[in-house]
Amino acid sequence: MMERNKMGMLLFVASESVFFMLLITNYIFYNHPGDSAVSGAQALHPLKSGIFSLALLSSSLTMHMAGSSAQRKLYRRVGLWLAGTLTLGTVFLVGQGAEYIQLLREHVTISRNLFGTTFFTLTGFHGLHVFLGLVMLAVLLGLAVVGRGREPTGPAVDAVSIYWHFVDAVWVVIFSVIYLGALL
Numbered sequence: 353m354m355e356r357n358k359m360g361m362l363l364f365v366a367s368e369s370v371f372f373m374l375l376i377t378n379y380i381f382y383n384h385p386g387d388s389a390v391s392g393a394q395a396l397h398p399l400k401s402g403i404f405s406l407a408l409l410s411s412s413l414t415m416h417m418a419g420s421s422a423q424r425k426l427y428r429r430v431g432l433w434l435a436g437t438l439t440l441g442t443v444f445l446v447g448q449g450a451e452y453i454q455l456l457r458e459h460v461t462i463s464r465n466l467f468g469t470t471f472f473t474l475t476g477f478h479g480l481h482v483f484l485g486l487v488m489l490a491v492l493l494g495l496a497v498v499g500r501g502r503e504p505t506g507p508a509v510d511a512v513s514i515y516w517h518f519v520d521a522v523w524v525v526i527f528s529v530i531y532l533g534a535l536l
Contacts, residue, residue: 404447
């Protein structure tokens with residue numbers, strides 16, 4: 353029988369997958385070249401966003417290492433790997449915030465047109481998921497730092513790891529559809 357924290361997170365991720373699938377489908381359906389005054393190709397900077405995306409994708413490796421360390425009860429290493437994951441996730445979120453500020457300066461807003469509406473809804477919802485993942489990582493890191501019998505357990509790290517890898521995988525799809533699609 354599967355551990356209940358892991359099962360709960362897998363069920364949650366499955367439900368969120370459906371929601372993200374609908375948001376991505378919505379973005380694709382409503383964004384056609386020439387349909388709006390501002391298209392993704394005009395407003396986005398795929399190279400700059402790609403750099404911040406590398407931070408998020410790298411955080412999957414550090415999260416994996418945290419899980420491996422937790423399984424071996426190497427709690428000092430768990431803390432270090434969690435701190436790395438937290439840092440990389442924060443770099444990504446700051447990059448996304450900087451992109452939002454730049455888009456707003458260029459008068460690309462959620463209410464301007466369908467591109468703005470679908471872009472900010474999709475990437476904002478993903479950003480919210482990254483933020484919630486950072487909160488979970490901070491809790492685990494706090495437990496690792498406090499220690500003395502309060503270290504994060506393997507199942508807890510596994511559950512957060514499932515969530516974090518999901519957030520990363522969703523970003524690969526979003527980046528491909530929005531940013532790489534803007535280059536075509």
